[in-house]
Amino acid sequence: MKKKNIPAGKKALELVRGNAVPIMFVIICAIFIPMAGFSPSYLLNEIITRMGRNLFLVLCLLFPIMAGMGLNFAMTLGAMGAEIAVILVADWQIWGIPGVVLSMILSIPFSALLGFICGTLQNMAKGREMITSYIINFFINGWYQLIVLYIMGSIIPIIHASIMLPRGYGIRNTVSLLNMRQCLDDLLAVRIGGVKIPVFTFILVGLMCLFIIWFRRTKLGQDMRAVGQDMDVARDAGINVDRTRIISVVMSTVCAGFGMVIYLQNIGNLPTYTGHSQIGMFCIAALLVGGASVEKASIGNAFLGVILFHLMFIVAPGAGAFITGDSMVGEYFRVFLSYGVIALALIMYEAKKRMAKSKAGRELAEAQKEKEAAE
Amino acid sequence: MSNKKKDYNLNSPSKFTDEMKTIPPARRLTAQEKTQMSPLQAMVASYGLPRLLITGFLLVLFILTPFVDVDLVTQITNIINRFSWNAVLVLAMVPMIHSGCGLNFGLPLAIICGLLGSTLSIQFGFTGPLSFVAAVVIATPFAILLGGGYGLLLNRIKGGEMMIATYVGFSVMSFFCMMWLLLPYSAPTMVYGLSASGLRPTISLDGFYNQVLAGFLEIDFGEIAGKLGISLGALEKLVIPTGSLLVFVLLAFLMWAFLHTKTGTAMTAVGSNPTFARAAGINVDRTRMLSVIMSTWLGAIGILIYQQGFGFIQLYNAPNNLTMPTVAAILIGGASVNKASISNVIIGTILFQGIVTMTPTVMNSAIHMDMSEVIRIIVSQGMILYALTRKVKGSK
Numbered sequence: 001m002k003k004k005n006i007p008a009g010k011k012a013l014e015l016v017r018g019n020a021v022p023i024m025f026v027i028i029c030a031i032f033i034p035m036a037g038f039s040p041s042y043l044l045n046e047i048i049t050r051m052g053r054n055l056f057l058v059l060c061l062l063f064p065i066m067a068g069m070g071l072n073f074a075m076t077l078g079a080m081g082a083e084i085a086v087i088l089v090a091d092w093q094i095w096g097i098p099g100v101v102l103s104m105i106l107s108i109p110f111s112a113l114l115g116f117i118c119g120t121l122q123n124m125a126k127g128r129e130m131i132t133s134y135i136i137n138f139f140i141n142g143w144y145q146l147i148v149l150y151i152m153g154s155i156i157p158i159i160h161a162s163i164m165l166p167r168g169y170g171i172r173n174t175v176s177l178l179n180m181r182q183c184l185d186d187l188l189a190v191r192i193g194g195v196k197i198p199v200f201t202f203i204l205v206g207l208m209c210l211f212i213i214w215f216r217r218t219k220l221g222q223d224m225r226a227v228g229q230d231m232d233v234a235r236d237a238g239i240n241v242d243r244t245r246i247i248s249v250v251m252s253t254v255c256a257g258f259g260m261v262i263y264l265q266n267i268g269n270l271p272t273y274t275g276h277s278q279i280g281m282f283c284i285a286a287l288l289v290g291g292a293s294v295e296k297a298s299i300g301n302a303f304l305g306v307i308l309f310h311l312m313f314i315v316a317p318g319a320g321a322f323i324t325g326d327s328m329v330g331e332y333f334r335v336f337l338s339y340g341v342i343a344l345a346l347i348m349y350e351a352k353k354r355m356a357k358s359k360a361g362r363e364l365a366e367a368q369k370e371k372e373a374a375e
Numbered sequence: 376m377s378n379k380k381k382d383y384n385l386n387s388p389s390k391f392t393d394e395m396k397t398i399p400p401a402r403r404l405t406a407q408e409k410t411q412m413s414p415l416q417a418m419v420a421s422y423g424l425p426r427l428l429i430t431g432f433l434l435v436l437f438i439l440t441p442f443v444d445v446d447l448v449t450q451i452t453n454i455i456n457r458f459s460w461n462a463v464l465v466l467a468m469v470p471m472i473h474s475g476c477g478l479n480f481g482l483p484l485a486i487i488c489g490l491l492g493s494t495l496s497i498q499f500g501f502t503g504p505l506s507f508v509a510a511v512v513i514a515t516p517f518a519i520l521l522g523g524g525y526g527l528l529l530n531r532i533k534g535g536e537m538m539i540a541t542y543v544g545f546s547v548m549s550f551f552c553m554m555w556l557l558l559p560y561s562a563p564t565m566v567y568g569l570s571a572s573g574l575r576p577t578i579s580l581d582g583f584y585n586q587v588l589a590g591f592l593e594i595d596f597g598e599i600a601g602k603l604g605i606s607l608g609a610l611e612k613l614v615i616p617t618g619s620l621l622v623f624v625l626l627a628f629l630m631w632a633f634l635h636t637k638t639g640t641a642m643t644a645v646g647s648n649p650t651f652a653r654a655a656g657i658n659v660d661r662t663r664m665l666s667v668i669m670s671t672w673l674g675a676i677g678i679l680i681y682q683q684g685f686g687f688i689q690l691y692n693a694p695n696n697l698t699m700p701t702v703a704a705i706l707i708g709g710a711s712v713n714k715a716s717i718s719n720v721i722i723g724t725i726l727f728q729g730i731v732t733m734t735p736t737v738m739n740s741a742i743h744m745d746m747s748e749v750i751r752i753i754v755s756q757g758m759i760l761y762a763l764t765r766k767v768k769g770s771k
Contacts, residue, residue: 124764131480131537132763138699139760142752150746326573329553336549343542350532350539 021341022291025308036318045195050310052185052201053266058283058302059208060255065297067248068228071284074118074133078256079276080144081110086264087171091158095179100265107257114140115253119246137280148272171272181268201262209299224248285309285338294349312337425761429707429726429754436733443740448612450733457728459619460684463626464677464697465720467670468705472715474666475646476529478702481540483548484525485674486694488517493679493688497583498562507584507683514675522671526664552691578688585686591618619684627717642666646713703727703755706762730754
């Protein structure tokens with residue numbers, strides 16, 4: 001009702017302010033694309049490939065945001081779980097679609113266990129979930145390296161020498177997944193004018209979206225949103241807050257595991273020790289570029305974010321070379337933008353939280369004054 | 376009626392006691408509690424279980440040295456050396472922890488200030504020990520400026536400092552990755568030979584301030600033995616970088632003295648309980664800002680001292696590699712998210728650097744398996760995680 005009275009100019013301004021980050025990225029991309037000088041079909045092809053590769057991973061970030069736990073930097077745990085599963089499946093020489101499906105199934109226990117650990121630790125550090133998840137990331141990475149580099153081959157039997165380091169234990173820096181490469185993407189793939197569309201991967205992403213929409217309406221989804229709104233109120237309403245939060249992290253981690261298998265089958269090889277290290281950062285940056293914030297994110301944000309972020313990612317080195325004559329500048333620039341957008345989103349979130357808090361405080365004080373005056 | 380009415384007056388006694396309750400209980404146990412525990416329990420409780428484990432691990436490594444043919448004295452020299460490189464960086468954590476800004480994951484920002492100092496000093500043509508002084512002088516205004524901006528930012532986002540500090544540190548670091556390429560540096564020792572522009576990732580400090588502090592009043596037992604014509608046995612391999620240690624002692628003493636001044640006490644009060652501090656008439660924002668500037672300046676000086684010991688300037692993504700070890704070091708020393716002392720710095724740096732130095736050599740000789748990197752990651756991150764999840768009212 002009120003909105004009708006707001007003039008169009010002001011409305012537009014509101015829209016710009018609410019979507020500052022996506023608009024900034026649209027402008028950056030618009031400037032960079034001509035500079036980089038890629039053909040449209042190449043760009044379209046790259047974007048579609050990267051959408052298929054990353055969307056599932058980005059979508060898994062939505063669950064913890066729903067439960068008010070912020071950006072799940074520990075989605076990397078799911079990626080690690082999936083990598084262990086993929087290594088085992090590659091060792092058993094199960095390839096193609098069965099290999100992918102088996103990897104996904106096998107990743108569930110690993111991811112769920114890691115997610116449970118992560119959720120429990122985050123519950124112990126309420127109010128600083130994000131930094132905790134960020135550190136858990138590194139901590140579990142240490143254990144991951146211990147398992148993959150020292151225990152696999154010496155205690156966990158690894159049959160095939162081709163994926164093992166020459167010294168007799170530990171996994172090679174890269175595990176070839178050539179026989180698994182793009183087998184999901186090629187299933188039902190459609191080519192339109194030289195642009196390959198991995199239909200099946202998109203169907204999986206679509207199913208994930210439907211699942212999220214459905215999940216929001218279930219009892220558990222509603223509980224999660226209640227916990228996200230206010231933990232104390234939710235507790236008073238009889239919701240088991242800690243359990244709900246752990247479930248949201250476990251769901252996120254397990255989905256990240258599936259996402260990582262999709263990601264790896266697209267890439268076609270597994271960088272054993274570096275594959276997961278940047279995943280969390282890039283996925284979070286992509287989601288935020290799409291206009292999400294720390295407490296609110298939608299499926300639309302994920303789609304828009306992946307498109308804009310990866311468009312920027314593809315064209316930045318070329319544009320950097322065009323401006324400064326050094327393609328390294330462009331590479332650093334895109335890393336700077338990814339870090340910068342995360343920093344910006346976190347700052348906006350905390351500033352807003354503080355403003356709301358002080359506003360509530362002021363209102364309380366005023367109410368108090370009125371009450372005293374009435375007395 | 377008056378019982379039910381909640382009291383919003385800060386100066387009233389009831390509010391005061393309420394606020395006092397939120398101050399985290401002291402880590403030291405009361406005498407009564409101590410008598411109820413067994414001596415072992417009391418020791419574990421006062422020293423902290425993780426720290427005990429780490430100390431035990433280090434002791435085992437020390438005991439193992441003779442059995443696996445590792446020279447203990449060389450190892451001790453290494454630990455002292457590494458201590459002298461890193462101690463000031465760890466000291467830089469103290470002011471921000473005291474003022475309640477939490478662990479300074481934004482250390483790359485401070486390191487960037489130091490890097491600006493060192494690169495500009497070389498660019499302006501300073502050589503020898505003078506280049507170190509010039510680097511310190513040039514780094515200082517950058518530290519105050521960037522630290523001030525960083526402090527302003529952190530004041531606006533109280534409660535989320537650590538996460539934001541991490542990403543502000545990353546952003547500044549990657550921004551300067553571009554700058555190292557684009558700024559018009561031209562000193563031939565620093566830039567790429569072919570294009571004559573853009574700084575190299577690693578710059579040697581030979582001829583500049585390599586070992587300038589470490590060499591000052593250096594005690595080299597081998598040399599002494601040679602001069603006096605006596606044999607000191609294994610001790611001959613011991614070298615003590617006196618200058619670096621003296622600088623650390625000086626800075627640590629200044630920090631200790633500062634924390635006991637009025638401003639320093641105010642800083643601790645702000646860290647323990649901002650509401651209470653504000654009620655006591657302390658300007659919370661200004662105190663926090665001061666602590667951030669101090670932390671940034673110490674970080675900048677810390678990296679210069681690190682460089683003079685290490686002998687190289689490392690640019691681009693290198694600042695990132697120092698953040699986690701530094702944060703972990705002070706936590707291993709017994710600090711928590713909002714409590715730290717000078718002794719935490721000293722103990723933590725010795726323990727952490729001890730593990731970093733000893734594990735590769737001892738492990739390698741003992742089981743022919745270099746697991747040091749993995750152990751380092753697990754120990755340092757585990758320590759940070761332990762500190763974050765401890766039930767202490769943190770930076771809220």
